Amino acid sequence: ETLEPIAWYHPKKGIRQKVGKMFDLGRFKVGQGILGTVAKEAKEFVKQELPKDFYDSRSKMDSELRACSFMYLPIVGYDRVIGTFGLTRLLGQSTFTDGELDQVRQAVKTLSQFLDNRLLFEARDTALKNKTQAEANLKKIGQFNQFLLGVSQRLSDLESEMTVVLQALAESITRQFDVTCSIHLVDMDQKIFKPLAVSHIDQKLAKKIHAFFSTKRFSWDYGIVGDVVKSGEILRIKKVGKKDRSKFDTQDERLVPGSLLYLPIKGREGTIGILDITRVKESEKISDLEVDQLREVAANISLFISNHLVFDQKQSELEKRKKAEKALIEQNRKIELAEQEMRGILDTMPILVARIDREGRYRFANKAYSVQLNRDPKWMVGRHVTEVIGKDQYGRVKPQFNSALQGNIVKYASSGIMTDGSHRYFDVVHAPDYGSDGEIIGVLSCVVDVTDKTTAEKDLESSVEQLQLIFDNVESFISTFNQDGKVISINRTSQGLEKKDVIGMSIPDFFLDSGLKAEVMEKLPLLINEGKPFDIEHSFIGIDGTSLSYHNRYVGVFEEGKFSTGIIITTDVTAKKEKERAEMGAMIKGQEIERKRVAADMHDGVGQILSAISIQLSQLKTRKERASLDDLESLSDKVQHGIVEVRNVSHALKPDVLEHFGLVPAIEEVCS
Numbered sequence: 064e065t066l067e068p069i070a071w072y073h074p075k076k077g078i079r080q081k082v083g084k085m086f087d088l089g090r091f092k093v094g095q096g097i098l099g100t101v102a103k104e105a106k107e108f109v110k111q112e113l114p115k116d117f118y119d120s121r122s123k124m125d126s127e128l129r130a131c132s133f134m135y136l137p138i139v140g141y142d143r144v145i146g147t148f149g150l151t152r153l154l155g156q157s158t159f160t161d162g163e164l165d166q167v168r169q170a171v172k173t174l175s176q177f178l179d180n181r182l183l184f185e186a187r188d189t190a191l192k193n194k195t196q197a198e199a200n201l202k203k204i205g206q207f208n209q210f211l212l213g214v215s216q217r218l219s220d221l222e223s224e225m226t227v228v229l230q231a232l233a234e235s236i237t238r239q240f241d242v243t244c245s246i247h248l249v250d251m252d253q254k255i256f257k258p259l260a261v262s263h264i265d266q267k268l269a270k271k272i273h274a275f276f277s278t279k280r281f282s283w284d285y286g287i288v289g290d291v292v293k294s295g296e297i298l299r300i301k302k303v304g305k306k307d308r309s310k311f312d313t314q315d316e317r318l319v320p321g322s323l324l325y326l327p328i329k330g331r332e333g334t335i336g337i338l339d340i341t342r343v344k345e346s347e348k349i350s351d352l353e354v355d356q357l358r359e360v361a362a363n364i365s366l367f368i369s370n371h372l373v374f375d376q377k378q379s380e381l382e383k384r385k386k387a388e389k390a391l392i393e394q395n396r397k398i399e400l401a402e403q404e405m406r407g408i409l410d411t412m413p414i415l416v417a418r419i420d421r422e423g424r425y426r427f428a429n430k431a432y433s434v435q436l437n438r439d440p441k442w443m444v445g446r447h448v449t450e451v452i453g454k455d456q457y458g459r460v461k462p463q464f465n466s467a468l469q470g471n472i473v474k475y476a477s478s479g480i481m482t483d484g485s486h487r488y489f490d491v492v493h494a495p496d497y498g499s500d501g502e503i504i505g506v507l508s509c510v511v512d513v514t515d516k517t518t519a520e521k522d523l524e525s526s527v528e529q530l531q532l533i534f535d536n537v538e539s540f541i542s543t544f545n546q547d548g549k550v551i552s553i554n555r556t557s558q559g560l561e562k563k564d565v566i567g568m569s570i571p572d573f574f575l576d577s578g579l580k581a582e583v584m585e586k587l588p589l590l591i592n593e594g595k596p597f598d599i600e601h602s603f604i605g606i607d608g609t610s611l612s613y614h615n616r617y618v619g620v621f622e623e624g625k626f627s628t629g630i631i632i633t634t635d636v637t638a639k640k641e642k643e644r645a646e647m648g649a650m651i652k653g654q655e656i657e658r659k660r661v662a663a664d665m666h667d668g669v670g671q672i673l674s675a676i677s678i679q680l681s682q683l684k685t686r687k688e689r690a691s692l693d694d695l696e697s698l699s700d701k702v703q704h705g706i707v708e709v710r711n712v713s714h715a716l717k718p719d720v721l722e723h724f725g726l727v728p729a730i731e732e733v734c735s
Contacts, residue, residue, distance in 0.1 A: 066091040066098055066147060078127055078153075085128070098147050101135045105144045107168075109134040112158045132158035136171045140179035148174060200352055207356050210239045214360060218367035221374040226259050228367070233262035236340075236360065240353055243268075243341040246364065249292060249334065254282060256337065291325045292334045297358065298325040301348050322349045326361035330369045338364060415489075415510035418496060421468060423448045423457075426505065435512070460491075467493035467506045476513075488517040540633035544570055546626055548587055570631070576601065590619050591626045600636070612640045668708040676701045 068086040073079040094103040101108050111132050118129055130151045138146040148171045152158060159167075213235065220228055229246050236244040243263045247256040263269040284293060291298045300323040321342055328336035338361045342349055349357075409416050410430035418427040425443045433440040438451060448464075449457045456479070463473040473493040480486055490513050496505040542553040548570045553562055570587060574580040579601050586597040599615040616632040676698060683694055 064093050066093065066102055069146075081125060081128060097135055098149070101137050101147050102144050105137045105139055107134065107136040109159075109164065111160075111164075127153070129154045131156060134159060134164060134167060136168065138171060138175045138178055140175060140182065145175070145178055145182060203352065207239070210235065211356075211359065211363070214363055218363055221371055225368070225371045225375070228371075229260040229364070230262070232364070233260040236357075237262040237264055240340070240349075240357070241342070241347075242349070243339075243343060245339040245341075246328070246336065247339060248328075248336040248368070254284075256282075256288070259336075288325055288337055288339075291327050291337060295327050295329060295334050297327070297354070299323070299349070299354060321347070324349050324354060324357060326357060328361060328365045328368060330365065330372070335365075335372075336368060413512065415508075415512070417508045417510075418505060419448060419464075419508060420505040421503070423464070425451065432510070435510075463491070463493050464506055467495050468503060470495050470503060485514075487512060487514045489513060539635075540631075542631045542633070544629040544631065546591055548591075548629075551628075574601065586617070590617055590629065594619050594621060594626075602640075610637070611635065612637045668711070669705055672701055672705040672708060676705070 071079070071082050071086065073082060091098045093099050097108050100106075110130075111134075113131055113133075118124065131154050133149065133151040135147055135149045137144045138148055148167075150159070150167060214232060217228060217232055217235070233244040233246055236242065241264065244260075245258060245262070246260040248259050249255075250257045261269060282289065287298055303321055303323060323342075324340040326338040326340070327334045328338055338357070340349065340357055406427075406429070412429065413431055414429075415432040415435055416427075416429045417425060417432050420426055424445055424447050428438075428440045428443045430440065433443060436443075436451060443451055460477075463475060466473050472495075473491075475491055476489070477491050478486065478488045490511045492509045494507045494509070495503045496507045498504040540553065540555060542550050542565070544550050550566050550568050550570070553565050555562075571580045571583050574583060579599060583599060586595070586599075589595045590597060596616070596618045599617070600613070601615075602610060602612040612635070614634045614636045616634075618630050618632075619626055620628045620630065679694070679698060679701070
């Protein structure tokens with residue numbers, strides 16, 4: 064629909080350049096202006112002489128290009144106008160004559176025949192080329208269809224690794240189209256392109272391309288490739304210019320692209336990748352037919368990747384399901400083992416354990432529970448509580464049971480007469496039993512037989528009462544003290560003191576005597592730290608002026624090796640001391656009487672004999688003759704008599720009968 068200038072001339076170069084520039088500024092449309100009208104209507108337009116005021120309204124027009132005469136003739140072919148022919152004489156030149164116009168018309172006819180023949184020849188040549196090209200394209204289409212069949216077969220493999228299949232496909236594309244092929248997947252998690260396959264006819268170059276993509280991280284929304292991802296449209300660069308070629312960051316000239324094609328790989332929710340086709344040969348562009356064919360390949364790749372991702376997802380879900388089922392089976396096995404183990408543990412425990420559902424039916428009862436109720440545990444499962452423990456007993460525990468069903472933990476004590484006639488005491492706990500959905504499905508009942516404990520506590524309480532009675536009524540003063548040595552309790556007091564006056568006092572403060580206080584302060588730490596008991600005796604004058612004597616026994620009570628409480632047992636030994644003093648006086652008096660008797664016996668008996676022996680010996684000494692036998696016998700008799708007296712005195716002190724037969728026969732002998 065436009066007229067394209069193909070030739071113009073003027074003898075002057077400056078004017079020739081101005082005309083060329085004028086033609087470069089715009090194209091002339093058919094049907095518009097003088098030239099457009101000539102081309103449309105196939106009629107000449109001639110102005111042999113322009114009026115003098117023609118350029119008054121066209122003052123901006125270059126003066127060197129102003130015409131004085133011009134003609135425009137259509138160039139007519141066999142069946143249509145194929146162009147226009149124009150001649151112009153500028154101001155200062157002569158106008159066209161009629162003869163010149165005829166000559167020009169004749170020349171234009173010759174030109175029309177030439178151009179028409181030339182265009183016809185070119186049309187035939189183009190048709191021949193198109194036929195040849197069509198035959199070549201038909202052959203290529205056949206080859207492509209065979210290639211596409213192989214692609215479809217290759218892309219039907221969903222069980223192999225996706226990268227393995229795509230790498231084989233990229234190599235096939237490289238061989239089929241003589242291009243560099245790379246397939247990238249959009250990693251939305253990391254927001255980058257992830258190369259899945261790279262191929263080039265030269266394996267060394269393929270490695271370089273793979274290294275290039277491996278060292279670079281391309282953001283999924285960056286540059287022209289990012290535009291393809293966002294728009295989902297094909298981007299084709301038929302020829303990469305020299306300036307653009309210099310922008311490619313590569314050390315190998317063979318990797319600089321001459322023609323580029325980016326095709327989106329589409330998934331179910333948008334673009335999921337890019338098929339990058341690069342022809343590094345600068346002279347060979349990626350043709351329209353190749354674009355259409357590669358578009359079809361990209362569609363197959365899109366379908367394959369989408370299906371493979373779905374397949375991988377399903378396989379992953381299947382694996383997860385298998386693992387989950389396996390884990391569930393294992394979990395159920397463990398649960399079953401745990402239940403068996405728990406049942407075994409519960410059956411060995413002396414605690415009564417049962418699970419009861421919301422309707423009041425037993426779901427489980429351990430051995431102790433069934434033994435206590437004299438029931439078969441298997442028989443109990445599914446039975447209502449009233450069938451097992453009776454309606455009366457169930458009526459007494461139903462409020463607590465209902466409270467547990469409302470989510471409360473209920474604790475209470477219970478007692479009753481068992482089937483064997485014994486009276487038993489129990490501590491009972493009812494807790495809500497939750498299901499897997501968090502809803503309460505029943506009650507967990509735990510019953511502990513505390514009969515022995517309760518009996519022991521009652522016995523202990525009775526013992527404590529008895530002990531307290533003894534404590535309050537014993538004659539001795541009993542007090543307890545803590546680790547600090549201060550009194551914490553006392554059973555009774557004396558000397559006008561009250562318990563409140565004594566409790567809280569320090570033990571050493573009870574002693575006025577400094578020596579006794581020092582002794583207590585020395586021994587008390589040994590009792591508390593080492594458990595060494597000790598005794599203290601002391602006397603003092605009471606408020607009534609009487610002398611009082613006391614004996615204190617200090618002992619400690621230890622728990623787990625640590626001092627807990629100290630006990631002081633204070634005994635009034637005043638009467639005992641007085642009795643001991645009286646007995647000592649009587650003993651001393653008896654000893655004095657015995658000494659006098661022994662002295663009298665020795666003086667009256669042995670003393671007299673010894674005096675007679677002494678006098679007789681003195682007489683024998685003064686005599687001049689030797690002592691006679693009679694004298695010696697007389698002395699011997701006196702000595703024997705003295706020995707007897709000494710033995711009698713000795714036997715009187717300790718009779719033989721006392722030594723050999725005891726006190727009673729000795730007294731009887733004395734009395735007789």
